[in-house]
Amino acid sequence: MVSRVKKNKGDAVRYKRSTKRVGCKVKLILKIDKKKGTYFVFKFIDGRSHCLITPTSRHYIRGNRKMTILHKNFISKNARINVGPVKSFRLLEENVGIYENVGAIMQDFKNFHRDFKNYIKGDDGKMLIENFIKKRDIFLGFYFDYALDEDNHISHLFWAEAISRKNYALLGEMVTFNYHHRSYITFGVGLLAKEDTESFEWLFRTFSYCMGDCKVGPELNKDEFFMKELNSFVWNVEQEESEFEEKWESIMIKYNLLEDKWFCNFFSIRDQWIPTYFRDITLGGILRTTSRSESINNLFNNFSNPHDAC
Known part of the structure; x- marks a missing residue:
């Protein structure tokens, strides 16, 4: 049995071991030779009454x-x-x-x-980046990017396999945490040291650059007024279907997108992704794609440690 001994606050912790008396008569006494500065056996009594260790x-x-x-x-x-x-x-x-x-x-x-x-310690981040560089040289479709903080530690990291980029090209018209034929499709992996606006902006910009994502042209894609106006009615569950269609046509005319193939395709399948078309479905209003991602988050958590840092 081992007990902790600490007399006063601030003192170092000492461990006191309790001994078990078995009646053994063995005795070994050592003394120090002050001239030579070494220990020597002063007295030894061999009176062992038990085995030194059990099998x-x-x-x-x-x-x-x-x-x-x-x-x-x-x-x-x-x-x-x-x-x-x-x-x-x-x-x-x-x-x-x-x-x-x-x-x-x-x-x-x-x-x-x-x-x-x-x-x-201190080199794990370097080892990770070197491994990614080797992987990028071997697999041409592999992509990764990272950013460092003021302490030269990895603060942002993103990578995507070749198959992930191909899947996005085929299925990534609208990215959600959802099922595809009852299985998950992973487009990429991002690790952030902080969950702040700057970090997420970096992640989404990197993801967009990796996937070559520019569906509506670079200028319109960066137009904050266009995005705000579009989102204001696309995700409005309170409106009627006719209201949505009127607003959609209005914004298509305003930004000269009536002949845009990408927008035309999404409008043709509006009943599959616009919330207002799910109003008649039982519990449809509380269904969210993010709630379906918990199982895959749990999978990634099994292979990551939030206390590890690069």
């Missing part, structure tokens, strides 16, 4: 424990998918059958994991 506890002895390359690789690879040392130890224990066959104890796994994190 079931031999694997705890430091000489019988060794962190092999197998252990180290297993811990480091699991760390990539956010599996800690405790879970790694238990997984390996299940694989080898019994606790004694692991070859190390759980504390050895924790110590290596701690030392491993300290070893790459």
Whole structure:
């Protein structure tokens, strides 16, 4: 049993170990030779009345424990998918059958994991970017971008696979967190250190640049008045269908978009995405695409740690 001992506030914490009396008569006394500055055995009495260690506890002895390359690789690879040392130890224990066959104890796994994190501390962001650069050189369709903060740490990061960019070209006319044939389509991945306006603006600009997204022309795409006027009635669930169609035609005429293929296509399928056309559906008013993304968010959370920083 180990107890914490701390006499006064501010004192260092000392650990007091309780001993178990078994009647053993062994005695070893060491003294220091002040002239040589070394210790020597002053007295030794061999009166041992019990075994030094039981057979079931031999694997705890430091000489019988060794962190092999197998252990180290297993811990480091699991760390990539956010599996800690405790879970790694238990997984390996299940694989080898019994606790004694692991070859190390759980504390050895924790110590290596701690030392491993300290070893790459300060360079993990650099390693990530170097890995992305290599991936971009090998896979031509792979895209990534990042930004650094004032401390030279990664504050914004975005990447997209070639298949994700292809999927967006085919299905990305309107991006929502939704199902496609009852499966998710991931267009890209973004990591932000802060959830502020500047960070999200960077993310959306980067996403748009990556996908070559300019459906209505660069000038109109940046027109705040056009976007505000369009959004004011597109997402208005209180209006009637006839009101929506009148406002749509009005803005198409105003901005000379009557012949625009992209807008014409979206108007032809308005009953599939305009909220006012879902008013007769039971509970249709409370359905939101963001609520359907919780499961995929949970999936990503299993492989990421909010406390890790680059």
